[in-house]
Amino acid sequence: MALVTGTPLGTITSQEDLYLEVGPSIYFQDATAAPLFNPDGDGFYWGLSGTTSYPVYDVGCPTNMSLADNLTVNDVLCDTVGVKSTIQQRNFVEFTFDLQSFFPFDNLRHILKGSAVTETAPTQKFGLGTVNNSLYYMVYAPKVYDTDVGDYVWIHLNRCQFVDPWTINMSFGTPWTATGIKLRAFADTNKPETQKFGMFGRADVSVIT
Numbered sequence: 773m774a775l776v777t778g779t780p781l782g783t784i785t786s787q788e789d790l791y792l793e794v795g796p797s798i799y800f801q802d803a804t805a806a807p808l809f810n811p812d813g814d815g816f817y818w819g820l821s822g823t824t825s826y827p828v829y830d831v832g833c834p835t836n837m838s839l840a841d842n843l844t845v846n847d848v849l850c851d852t853v854g855v856k857s858t859i860q861q862r863n864f865v866e867f868t869f870d871l872q873s874f875f876p877f878d879n880l881r882h883i884l885k886g887s888a889v890t891e892t893a894p895t896q897k898f899g900l901g902t903v904n905n906s907l908y909y910m911v912y913a914p915k916v917y918d919t920d921v922g923d924y925v926w927i928h929l930n931r932c933q934f935v936d937p938w939t940i941n942m943s944f945g946t947p948w949t950a951t952g953i954k955l956r957a958f959a960d961t962n963k964p965e966t967q968k969f970g971m972f973g974r975a976d977v978s979v980i981t
Contacts, residue, residue: 797914799913800828816971866955870952874950908932
């Protein structure tokens, strides 16, 4: 019989006393580049590899970071008993953050939905015109939680856009900060159903054997 503590019978999976702190790094790349598909041989799409044609961009000094899910949720309501179930469909997943690093322009112009950078020494310029709605990115966000042995977690999102208006705050005595940055992951119908939006991963040699 169960212990007097009320512990359930059978196999129990306990939480680890391991806690993540500070945000992950965020990298993005044109989604038409090939991800590092299946590096572990188990069918998961994740990782980025930069090339001259498809460079990887690093988001510098993000603050107020969060990752949020967006669902359509509708209850199954029966007049005889009330709510019997809930139907849920995932619409998108998105990173939200503020940005304090504005250079180089090659990175910033993607985040602000600008045009390609033109360089005529000693100047660089990019335009703010019509938004390119056909441009999508892959996103890779790793976080090392044990630097001694290199254990880390990561998030990979398949098909993302920078969405919503941004605001650049320029207050006296504080760094310029672009707020309202949203990097939204839409469904990628070329990926398996279980990975349409992306995936979570963990590498930890002391636990995963």
